[in-house]
Amino acid sequence: MKANQQTINQANHKINWFQKFLMICSGGNIHILRKTPSEWNKFSGIGGIVLFTAVFATLSAGYAMYTVFDNIWAAVGFGILWGLMIFNLDRYIVSSIKKTGTWGNQILMAIPRLILATFLGIIISKPLELKIFEKEVNKQLNTIIQRNKKQLQGEMNGRILQQSGPFETEKKQISEKIAQYQKAYDSASVELEKEILGKQSGLTSGKEGFGPNAKRKQELKEQRRLDLENYQKQAAPRLEYLDKEISKVYTNLETERKSTETLEDKFNGFAARLQALDELGKNSAIIGLAAAFIMGLFICLEISPVLVKLISHVGPYDYLLEKTENDFRLYSREKIEKGNALTDFRIDDFKDNLKN
Numbered sequence: 191m192k193a194n195q196q197t198i199n200q201a202n203h204k205i206n207w208f209q210k211f212l213m214i215c216s217g218g219n220i221h222i223l224r225k226t227p228s229e230w231n232k233f234s235g236i237g238g239i240v241l242f243t244a245v246f247a248t249l250s251a252g253y254a255m256y257t258v259f260d261n262i263w264a265a266v267g268f269g270i271l272w273g274l275m276i277f278n279l280d281r282y283i284v285s286s287i288k289k290t291g292t293w294g295n296q297i298l299m300a301i302p303r304l305i306l307a308t309f310l311g312i313i314i315s316k317p318l319e320l321k322i323f324e325k326e327v328n329k330q331l332n333t334i335i336q337r338n339k340k341q342l343q344g345e346m347n348g349r350i351l352q353q354s355g356p357f358e359t360e361k362k363q364i365s366e367k368i369a370q371y372q373k374a375y376d377s378a379s380v381e382l383e384k385e386i387l388g389k390q391s392g393l394t395s396g397k398e399g400f401g402p403n404a405k406r407k408q409e410l411k412e413q414r415r416l417d418l419e420n421y422q423k424q425a426a427p428r429l430e431y432l433d434k435e436i437s438k439v440y441t442n443l444e445t446e447r448k449s450t451e452t453l454e455d456k457f458n459g460f461a462a463r464l465q466a467l468d469e470l471g472k473n474s475a476i477i478g479l480a481a482a483f484i485m486g487l488f489i490c491l492e493i494s495p496v497l498v499k500l501i502s503h504v505g506p507y508d509y510l511l512e513k514t515e516n517d518f519r520l521y522s523r524e525k526i527e528k529g530n531a532l533t534d535f536r537i538d539d540f541k542d543n544l545k546n
Contacts, residue, residue, distance in 0.1 A: 212237035217285025226506040236495045240280045247314045248273030254317040257460045284495045289508040311489035320463050330466035354439045361432045364425045375414040
């Protein structure tokens with residue numbers, strides 16, 4: 191009769207492959223779980239949460255790496271590696287919580303695990319937030335790029351003024367000196383014309399015709415023209431040099447500006463997208479609230495296995511696990527005591543033999 195009852199119980203409590211897989215994901219001891227059918231649903235649920243958290247972590251890391259390397263295979267490889275690491279870490283966090291201690295000890299054990307799980311939830315949520323708000327992030331990225339270009343142009347203008355300033359100053363001084371010579375020549379020309387036409391002024395005789403005064407003014411005009419031409423010839427090489435130096439400053443900075451703008455146009459990496467998402471959250475309360483809810487969702491998802499393990503009642507699995515661990519502790523202690531006693535016996539025997 192007992193054999194028949196045992197056969198019925200075994201038939202009614204057979205673990206299917208998927209349930210067994212989820213139990214393994216939960217970090218539970220499968221050999222102990224076989225003896226506690228009432229715990230199967232709890233550990234299957236915990237294992238499912240751990241599994242799906244790892245799946246989300248894989249997608250999140252894959253997208254993040256794709257924005258960095260722009261290579262699908264590198265993104266897939268790193269995403270799978272990251273997902274496996276998160277899976278193993280979550281599995282360890284859940285399995286390391288013991289239910290047989292006092293409530294205070296359980297809380298102390300859970301606090302660092304909850305902090306770690308919260309941190310992992312934030313890490314997992316960020317790349318997925320970027321994907322969810324991808325269109326808005328791309329638009330904000332373009333705004334950031336244009337803002338950076340404008341700032342870059344302002345910096346370039348300042349550097350142009352700084353580097354070309356001495357050349358421009360000297361060029362301006364030469365131009366002013368030429369203007370002075372030109373003004374003196376024009377003044378001499380006007381006075382000569384007035385003298386010839388007989389217009390009375392403080393500097394003319396008022397007699398019409400080309401007289402002695404007109405001759406002197408003609409000589410003065412010619413002298414002013416020679417002074418202007420000589421200074422222009424003298425300053426021409428210097429002006430040409432100054433123009434070349436100014437042009438060189440503009441050419442170098444323009445080349446640098448184009449190179450920098452090319453880099454700015456590629457300002458779409460992971461860090462840039464995080465900056466754009468942060469600015470979107472500050473500029474738009476709706477996007478900020480939605481991002482906060484998404485982050486909170488993944489944090490809850492990440493800490494839920496720990497919370498489930500923490501708030502659940504002590505069950506048969508916990509008692510059997512404690513018994514198994516205690517059996518090993520006792521067995522280890524027994525072996526150590528026997529080994530110590532045997533060693534003491536051999537030492538005492540060795541001493542007795544020496545005395546004899």
